[in-house]
Each structure stands twice: as C-alpha cells, then as structure tokens.
Amino acid sequence: MSTETVKTPERAAEKVVTPAGRPTPNRRKARKPTERPNVLAGISGWLWLAVIILPIYFIVITAFRDRSDLAQSNPLVPSTEPTLGNFVRVIENDFFHFFLNSVIVTLATVAVVLAVSLMASYYIVRSVSAGGQRLFSVILLGIAIPVQATIIPVYYLIRQLGLYDTLWALILPQIAFAIPLSVLIIVNFVRDIPAELFESMRMDGAGEWKILWNLVVPMSIPALMTVGIYQALQVWNGFLFPLILTQSRDVRVLPLSLWEYQGQFAIDVPATLAAVVLSAVPLLVAYILGRRYIVAGLTAGFGK
Amino acid sequence: MTQTASPVRRGGTTGRRQKGPSFLMALPAVLFFGVFALIPLAGVVVLSFMSWDGLGSPSFVGLDNWFRILERDHTHNALWLTFVFVTVSFIFQAPVALLLGVFMAGAQKYRAFLSVLFFLPLLFSSVAVGLTFQALFSPNYGISTALPFDWLPAQWLGNPDIALYVVIFVVGWCFVPFHSLLYQAGVRQIPASLYEAATIDGAGRVRQFFSITLPQLRYTAITSSTLMLVGSLTYFDLVFVLTQGGPGSATRILPLDMYITGFRNFDMGGASVIAVILVAVGLTLSLALNKISGSSRMESDKAGMG
Structure with a gap:
C-alpha cells in the first residue's frame, strides 16, 4: 500500500482483531453477575x-x-x-402508493450505492498508482460536506436535467451523498483482506470481476450489511430531498406524505398519527424478524 | 496522476506487470459523486454571487448577497441559535449515549430486554417523530392536559423561551439510540481481562469506568462525536416539522434560515451564502475533530507498542 498513511487516521484504527460484524451476542465478556x-x-x-x-x-x-x-x-x-377509522382514512388516501414510491427509491439507491462503493473501494485499496489514495482523500472530504448545504445547486441541476418531480430526482443525488461514508466503511474491511489472497487468485488467472465477486464481496459482508442498513434507513427516512425536488402526488414518498397528511387532515390529529404509526410498521416488522442482524449490522462497519 | 492514465487496461490482458484493478472500477462512484456532490459544492459558491429566484436564469451580482446576508439580523440570530443548538445537543446527547451504551453492554437479562426497546425510536422517520411530539406537546390534547402537574408548561413548542430546548430534547430522543448502539459495540470490544485485573486490584465500579471503560472508548467517542456535531450543525428535518423555525424565529437555525430564504422567499443567492457558511463551518469542525482524533490515535499506537 502507499506510504502516505498519515493523512488517513482511519486506517490506524483498523487493526482491532475481530470486526464485531458477526451477529454473535457475546455477553460473556461483560462483568460477572456475582457483583x-x-x-x-x-x-x-x-x-x-x-x-x-x-x-x-x-x-x-x-x-x-x-x-x-x-x-x-x-x-x-x-x-x-x-x-380503525383513522387507518382506513389514511389507506384510502393512497398510503400504499406512497409506500411503494419509498420502496422503489430506497431499493434503487441502496443497490447502486452498494455496487459502486464496493467497486470504488476495491480500486482504492488495490490500486498500484497514486490515484487510489488521491481518490480516497477526495471522497473523505465528502463526509465533511454537509448535504443540506448543497441542496440549492442540486435543485438547479435537477431542473436543468429535466428530472424535477420524478423519482430519479430522489435516487441520483442520494446515491452521490451516500457514497463517501459507504466507501469509508467498506475500504476499512477490504484493507484487512491479506494481499496474498489477491495474489493467488491472480495467479490462478482470475480477472478483476472474478476477484471482486469471489474474494472482495465475501470478505466485506459485515461492511456491506452496515452500509445497506444504514443507508436504507437514511433514504427511507429522508425528507429534505423529497421536499425540495418533488411536488406531485404521483412521486410522493412516505416521509413527505406524512407531512402532507398533516396539512390535508389539518384538525384530524388521530388520522395523522395513524399515518405515523403505519409508516413505522414496515421497519418494525423488519426489526422483529432480523433484530440481531440489524443491530449488529448497523454498527459493525463503524467498529473501529 | 500520469500513471492512472497511461496503461490502457482492457480486461487485464495487456501484460502481467500491472497488478491493481483498473480505474473503471471506481468510475461509476466518481461520476455520481462528481456530478451530484462536487459540482453542486462548487455551484453553491458560484450561486452565492448570483441573483436567482429559483425559476428563471441566475444573473451575476457580485458581493451583493454577501453584504445583504451578513448584515441581516436573521443571520446573526441563526448563527447564535445554531451554536446553542449544536453545543447543547452535544452536551445532552453524548453523556446519555455513552452511559446508555455501557448500560446496554451489561450482561444482565433485564438490560438485554431494555436494549431491545431502546431501539424503537430508530423505526420512526424524522417527520414521524416531529408529528408525534407536536401532538404530544399540544396545549389542547397533549401531555400537559393529561398530567395533573401545574408546573408543566401549557405551551412547549409555542413558547419562544423554551422551544429551542424542547426541539433539542426531541432531536436527542431521535438520535441517542443510534449513538448508544455505537458505544455498546465499543464496550463489547474491551477485553474482559482489563476488568478482571482491575477487580483484583480492588478498583470499584466508578474507578473502573473512568480508568478502563472511558479511555478504551475513545475511538468510538470520536466517531460518535463527529457524527453528532457535524450532524446537528446541518440538521433540518425535525426542526422544520416541529416548529418551522418559530415561534417567531426562536428555532430558526442556519439550515432552516437557508431553506426559508431560498425556497420561501425565493432568494437563492442569499440562501447560497448561508450554505457556503454552513459548508465552511462543517469542514472546519470535521477537520478539527480529525486532527484531535489523529493525534490521539498516534498516542495510542505508541502505547500499544510499549
């Protein structure tokens, strides 16, 4: 690897033995219950x-x-x-349509983020030129850029591209803003893959894609889980982009719909809160089914 | 940079010298990040010198926006509120998250049970949380009408003296669970032998917390603090839903001021000035935190070798 390690203090912290990624609840380490x-x-x-x-x-x-x-x-x-009347009113007001929009935006964004961040991380870690390290520095800068602050030019750009008020307007910028943190998390894992493994695969004649798929992907599962869960939550809950980049009912996503319900139902507080409750149900189901994986996955990649 | 351009690598067939993957691997990420993050970042600086109402085409006006925005009372107010918001949020969230994280890492059954429930706020979006607390703090059908305590204020979000602190509490409710998970994961990585040795030496619970747990959590603390500080600097969603900056301008922190200036008053140039200020403060803050973490990491490396 390159020698300019000083600039990226993140890597120094990588050396902790086991990534806490595997969802094995290890409570034995904690204090003895005898005290x-x-x-x-x-x-x-x-x-x-x-x-x-x-x-x-x-x-x-x-x-x-x-x-x-x-x-x-x-x-x-x-x-x-x-x-149950409140729930009925909410569902009759296109709740499932907004729900579907949220699902589409979240799945599309997270799938692309995972793919491009993984590929970029592979390049950054294994690149023999200085380009990898430079790219990493630029991408790290992206973590420090407050997303909100760039919303006005993003709005301008989306209008110019003719994407205003489409689901694309939500997907494309959110991919971009998810990349820095995702790359940072994945790079930290890809770095821990021993160089010999890459060498031996190459000796066996494996191409880049095969190495990526058969070596890098399996070795970075905890990181991919963290990125997937964390970014899915971000996108699923995101409010600012939909608020500014979409307008019509057709492309409304859940968080924006909650906000609109509040205006629409004005004095109908129980219906607004029924919408709030309904909006949490999908995540609640996911949490009940996969709590271990979600909790471990959410933090594994941040594990220093 | 010359090296990146020169070898044309098509499927790695042109000779065995080059070992690294081709730049094509990074290209999609670079494109997305460049077009939708780097260009807008430059764009916000450019727009801060332009006049634009959000619909027509922008025109160059020099430093006009800068003078106007920097002289405005709203800006000074927003800067101060943002400072209070970031500082008080941190003072509230960091210790609570740390203590909860340590608590949740405990072996006791009831703690495992409570941890399952502590996660629940993460299931709600910011808008959902905002609407929840708006209803809960309503003077007509909220908590103040439910509990027989005279000292409970009838107005929570409607009282300019306390609205900002109520908002800070709600933001904490929303984000403490995530940060406590980070700390919980951090505590679980501390070797049990450290505690065993300390117990043998007769160190009590408090002593162990300050001499073992706290120092061992310093990387977690840096990660968590960076996310907390930079996050609350630009935090928009909850504040917007809870108060829209009101009452008056009691909770109009910088990101809200930017939104209102740009998308309510159609002064995109002015809003871009505020955005540039946000970027500058955000960058300074994260670089400063990075410096602190960098130096403490080197210390720890030495300690590890010794």
Whole structure:
C-alpha cells in the first residue's frame, strides 16, 4: 500500500482483531453477575425506557381514538371505544402508493450505492498508482460536506436535467451523498483482506470481476450489511430531498406524505398519527424478524 | 496522476506487470459523486454571487448577497441559535449515549430486554417523530392536559423561551439510540481481562469506568462525536416539522434560515451564502475533530507498542 498513511487516521484504527460484524451476542465478556447489582443504573435504565415509550404509547392509542373523542378525554388513557377509522382514512388516501414510491427509491439507491462503493473501494485499496489514495482523500472530504448545504445547486441541476418531480430526482443525488461514508466503511474491511489472497487468485488467472465477486464481496459482508442498513434507513427516512425536488402526488414518498397528511387532515390529529404509526410498521416488522442482524449490522462497519 | 492514465487496461490482458484493478472500477462512484456532490459544492459558491429566484436564469451580482446576508439580523440570530443548538445537543446527547451504551453492554437479562426497546425510536422517520411530539406537546390534547402537574408548561413548542430546548430534547430522543448502539459495540470490544485485573486490584465500579471503560472508548467517542456535531450543525428535518423555525424565529437555525430564504422567499443567492457558511463551518469542525482524533490515535499506537 502507499506510504502516505498519515493523512488517513482511519486506517490506524483498523487493526482491532475481530470486526464485531458477526451477529454473535457475546455477553460473556461483560462483568460477572456475582457483583452487587448497580441499582442506580437500573433505575436510570427504566427511566429512559419511560422517556422512549411514552411518546410511542401516546401515538398508538391516539391513532385508535375517534376524532370526536380527542379533546374530551385524558390523552394518556386509551379510548374505551377504539376505532380503525383513522387507518382506513389514511389507506384510502393512497398510503400504499406512497409506500411503494419509498420502496422503489430506497431499493434503487441502496443497490447502486452498494455496487459502486464496493467497486470504488476495491480500486482504492488495490490500486498500484497514486490515484487510489488521491481518490480516497477526495471522497473523505465528502463526509465533511454537509448535504443540506448543497441542496440549492442540486435543485438547479435537477431542473436543468429535466428530472424535477420524478423519482430519479430522489435516487441520483442520494446515491452521490451516500457514497463517501459507504466507501469509508467498506475500504476499512477490504484493507484487512491479506494481499496474498489477491495474489493467488491472480495467479490462478482470475480477472478483476472474478476477484471482486469471489474474494472482495465475501470478505466485506459485515461492511456491506452496515452500509445497506444504514443507508436504507437514511433514504427511507429522508425528507429534505423529497421536499425540495418533488411536488406531485404521483412521486410522493412516505416521509413527505406524512407531512402532507398533516396539512390535508389539518384538525384530524388521530388520522395523522395513524399515518405515523403505519409508516413505522414496515421497519418494525423488519426489526422483529432480523433484530440481531440489524443491530449488529448497523454498527459493525463503524467498529473501529 | 500520469500513471492512472497511461496503461490502457482492457480486461487485464495487456501484460502481467500491472497488478491493481483498473480505474473503471471506481468510475461509476466518481461520476455520481462528481456530478451530484462536487459540482453542486462548487455551484453553491458560484450561486452565492448570483441573483436567482429559483425559476428563471441566475444573473451575476457580485458581493451583493454577501453584504445583504451578513448584515441581516436573521443571520446573526441563526448563527447564535445554531451554536446553542449544536453545543447543547452535544452536551445532552453524548453523556446519555455513552452511559446508555455501557448500560446496554451489561450482561444482565433485564438490560438485554431494555436494549431491545431502546431501539424503537430508530423505526420512526424524522417527520414521524416531529408529528408525534407536536401532538404530544399540544396545549389542547397533549401531555400537559393529561398530567395533573401545574408546573408543566401549557405551551412547549409555542413558547419562544423554551422551544429551542424542547426541539433539542426531541432531536436527542431521535438520535441517542443510534449513538448508544455505537458505544455498546465499543464496550463489547474491551477485553474482559482489563476488568478482571482491575477487580483484583480492588478498583470499584466508578474507578473502573473512568480508568478502563472511558479511555478504551475513545475511538468510538470520536466517531460518535463527529457524527453528532457535524450532524446537528446541518440538521433540518425535525426542526422544520416541529416548529418551522418559530415561534417567531426562536428555532430558526442556519439550515432552516437557508431553506426559508431560498425556497420561501425565493432568494437563492442569499440562501447560497448561508450554505457556503454552513459548508465552511462543517469542514472546519470535521477537520478539527480529525486532527484531535489523529493525534490521539498516534498516542495510542505508541502505547500499544510499549
């Protein structure tokens, strides 16, 4: 590898033995349960739970409350006559259409981000010229650029390209802004692949693509998981790009639709909150099904 | 750079000398990043010298935007609010995330159970969280009408004196879970032998926290702090949904000021000036953090060798 390592302090930290990527909950390292219980920590933990749960409890019970019931009753006591009417109103207002838009944008963005970031990382780590290191420095700069700050030129560019108010307007810029962090995370893993493995594959006559697919991909699975999950969350939840780059109902994504529901349902708070609850259901299902992988994946790549 | 251009590599058939992959591998990423990140970055500087309403074509106006924006009260207010927002957010989020992370890494069953629930805020988008707390803090049907405490304010987000702090709390609610996961992963990597040795030496729980846990978490702390500080500097979504900068301009931090100037008042040139300021502050902040982390990493390398 090149010698200008000083510029990228990230690499120094790579040497920790095992990437915590594998979802093996390793709790044995922690302190022995024989010591006296930490009462203060326990109380604080349950208090934080209350802080976390109260708002969620509030929106769930309100989403099942009838509109007329809202102002009269105690907002923290569930309604005695729960109704599904709010959810019906939300679903009748094209909820699934907006949901589908979000799925398309998220899948397209994450798939491209994974592919191009992986390829770029392979080039950066294995390039024999100085180009790899230079490219890495430029891309690292991208982590420090606040995305929000470039939104005006992005808006101009998207208009000029004739992409305003299309799903492309959401996909293309979000790919670009996801690349720096993704490359950083993946590079950290690709670097740990022993050089001999690359050499021996090359000896066997493997081309670049074969090396990429049969060596780099399997060795960077934890990094790819982190990038995939983290960026999917970012795109799925993203609000600024849709707010500025789209307008019509056809291309509306979920977060923007929540915002629009609020305007549309104006005084219909239970319906707005029903939409909020519905918008969290897909991620809740994913969390229930793959909690271990999601929690481990979210942090594995950041693991220094 | 000359080396990158000279060898034409088609499928690696032209001789065995070159070992690295061809630049074509990096090309798609370079194109995306160049067109939609680097060009806009240059564009924002250019636009800060132009007058543009967002629809017509921009025209050159020199330093006009800069003078106008820098003299404006809104800008000074936004700069101050941003400073408070970033600082107080950090002071609130960092210790809570750290302590929660350590807590969640514990072996106890109830902690594992609580950790599962601590994740829940991450399932909600910023807009969802914003709407949730807007309802929860409503004077008409929110928490203040539910609890019989006189000291609870009727107005939370509507009171200019506390709105910014309420927003900071909500932002913390949203982001502490992610950062505590980072710390949890960090704590799990600390070798148990360190604690065993400390226990044998008679070090108590507090002592172990400050002498082992905290120093061992320094890389995690740097990663997390960088994300926190630069993140909150440019944070837009939640603040926009919660207050839209109000009441008055009590929560109009820089990114909101930029949005309102550009997309509400159609002064894209002025908004670009604010954007350039944001980029400058963001870059300075991350470079400074990088410097700090760089030096502490070298220290640790030496310590490792010793």
